[in-house]
Amino acid sequence: MAGQSDPNLSLFSAEEVEFIAEDEMVEIVPNLRMDALNFICVPLWLAVALKKRGKCTIRPPLWMSVEKLTQVLEAERDSQRVFEQLPFHYVEISRLLFDHARDDIPDVYMVRSLVEDIRDVRFHKVETNLETLNERALALKINNLSAMEVNIVRPFIGRALQAFYKHDSPELIPDQERISDRRPQVANNAARRHLRR
Amino acid sequence: MASGSTAGTDDDYEALISTTDVELLKRVWRNEKAAPEILRFETALIQRTRGQIQLMEETIEEFSSSGIDPLTVSLYQMDLDRTQYLLRSYLRTRLQKIGKYMFHISNNPEVQNRLSEQEKGFAKRCTEDMERHLEESVLSKLPDNYRDILKQSIISEENDMVPEPQLDTFVVCKSRRFLGPFQLDGSDELLEMKPDDLCIIHYKSIKERVQEGEIDLV
Numbered sequence: 558m559a560g561q562s563d564p565n566l567s568l569f570s571a572e573e574v575e576f577i578a579e580d581e582m583v584e585i586v587p588n589l590r591m592d593a594l595n596f597i598c599v600p601l602w603l604a605v606a607l608k609k610r611g612k613c614t615i616r617p618p619l620w621m622s623v624e625k626l627t628q629v630l631e632a633e634r635d636s637q638r639v640f641e642q643l644p645f646h647y648v649e650i651s652r653l654l655f656d657h658a659r660d661d662i663p664d665v666y667m668v669r670s671l672v673e674d675i676r677d678v679r680f681h682k683v684e685t686n687l688e689t690l691n692e693r694a695l696a697l698k699i700n701n702l703s704a705m706e707v708n709i710v711r712p713f714i715g716r717a718l719q720a721f722y723k724h725d726s727p728e729l730i731p732d733q734e735r736i737s738d739r740r741p742q743v744a745n746n747a748a749r750r751h752l753r754r
Numbered sequence: 755m756a757s758g759s760t761a762g763t764d765d766d767y768e769a770l771i772s773t774t775d776v777e778l779l780k781r782v783w784r785n786e787k788a789a790p791e792i793l794r795f796e797t798a799l800i801q802r803t804r805g806q807i808q809l810m811e812e813t814i815e816e817f818s819s820s821g822i823d824p825l826t827v828s829l830y831q832m833d834l835d836r837t838q839y840l841l842r843s844y845l846r847t848r849l850q851k852i853g854k855y856m857f858h859i860s861n862n863p864e865v866q867n868r869l870s871e872q873e874k875g876f877a878k879r880c881t882e883d884m885e886r887h888l889e890e891s892v893l894s895k896l897p898d899n900y901r902d903i904l905k906q907s908i909i910s911e912e913n914d915m916v917p918e919p920q921l922d923t924f925v926v927c928k929s930r931r932f933l934g935p936f937q938l939d940g941s942d943e944l945l946e947m948k949p950d951d952l953c954i955i956h957y958k959s960i961k962e963r964v965q966e967g968e969i970d971l972v
Contacts, residue, residue: 568788576839577780606832610825695938696945696955707926707952707972714954715924722922 567712574708578649579605584616601650605657615658620644621651623664626671633678638686640679640701648676648705679703683710687717693725694718775802776837783844785964788926788971790957791919792851792859793964795870803841810834848873856880857904857916921958926972928952933968 569577579602586596587607596616599607607613619625620643629641644650651672659665683706686699697718702710782796814834817827852859852873859865860881869877885903893901900906904913929951935944938959947953952972963969 576836577784579836580777580780602832602836603829606829612825695943696953696959698951698953700950700952702952704972711926714926718924718954719922 567708569708571705571708574646574704575649575653578646578704579653581644581646581650583618583650585613586616587613601653605653608657608661615654615661617654617658617662617668618644618650620647621654621662621668621672623667623671626668626675630671630675630678633675633682637682640682640699642701643675643703646704647672648703679706680709687714690717690721693721695722775799775806776840779803779837779840779844781970783840783847785971786844786847789964790921790923790925792848792855792865792868794868795848795873797870800841800844800870803837807834807837807841810837849876851919852877853880855917855919856884857913858918861904861913861916921961922956924954925957925960926952926954927960927964927969928972929969931968933963 579600581601582598583601583604584596584598585604585607588611604613604615608615620629629643632641651669654662655665655669662668679702683699683702687710690697697714778796778799782793782799786793810830811834814827814830817830818824848869852869856877859869859877866874866877888903893903899908902908902915904915906914929947929949931949933947935946937943938945938956945953945955945959947969960969964971
């Protein structure tokens with residue numbers, strides 16, 4: 558049913574993220590009555606539909622080549638905090654192309670394994686960076702994260718930041734010097750008291 | 755493009771004339787899904803979309819009866835289905851939010867103005883049904899001081915039985931262009947955003963900008 562994704566998991570279901578990705582433009586080479594060598598730019602959903610009916614071949618986007626992806630993978634591995642520029646919907650686009658247009662991609666197995674490696678490295682990077690969150694942040698900037706990665710990480714980040722915001726609130730602990738005294742505190746049901754002045 | 759406000763307006767103008775209604779609908783749908791509260795109903799856009807959907811449906815019927823290539827017909831149909839999905843999902847998400855926050859909405863004229871006429875009717879019926887249901891099944895059986903639907907007890911100062919949308923939820927957002935330093939809600943810190951920066955931030959801090967269309971929720 559439209560609009561019924563489970564809000565406890567994430568705001569958008571994976572299918573909905575894919576739906577959004579399907580509007581990205583790709584090039585196709587139709588083998589219909591049109592000129593065989595005319596490259597046409599169509600939305601991805603249209604390309605996949607035509608491909609399924611054997612009416613065209615899809616030209617894989619430029620970033621989906623073995624060289625480009627190898628470059629990206631190495632750059633990802635080299636840096637701890639920075640995410641490489643990739644198309645926002647690279648996960649969904651590559652998934653759709655692998656599923657429906659495998660024969661149109663040169664070196665498809667290599668490309669596929671590169672994309673999966675990139676996904677792993679990036680996700681691992683997200684996880685390690687999140688571990689360094691240790692104080693109340695009003696805003697967080699993460700550049701170059703892709704749509705699917707955002708969607709997966711959204712509930713966790715939302716709740717983590719929320720928890721930090723609530724529990725690290727300066728109204729609860731008026732003592733400004735608390736930052737140097739981060740020993741674990743014994744749980745106690747009364748409002749937090751300052752331990753030293 | 756050089757800096758300055760003229761470049762900004764050029765950008766805007768181009769964006770305005772090249773954005774189709776479907777793209778607008780998609781953007782509005784995403785914002786509505788990601789926002790913790792109900793946003794303003796896009797009456798004009800929805801009306802145009804409905805008109806276009808109807809036109810499409812008639813065109814498709816003509817095509818299929820006039821013997822046009824069934825492949826073309828099915829592609830048009832797919833396009834139509836996608837647009838209909840967006841429209842339905844948009845409306846359903848709003849109904850879900852209304853159902854969740856119905857008492858908050860009925861007590862809050864500012865929020866109520868964000869609803870369409872039919873949604874207002876829906877909200878009204880929801881609250882009436884819910885009130886009656888709670889009265890009959892629970893409230894009439896509670897001791898006298900606790901029978902109000904909006905307050906926990908007579909001595910509550912505010913309507914504390916009314917769930918309200920959490921405006922300080924963290925949301926992921928992208929700006930469409932340079933946003934000069936603006937103040938974050940609840941502190942003196944300033945934040946600036948470049949186009950395509952992904953920020954995770956309190957919904958409260960960017961609420962107006964989302965409505966204005968400067969920031970998109972992702």
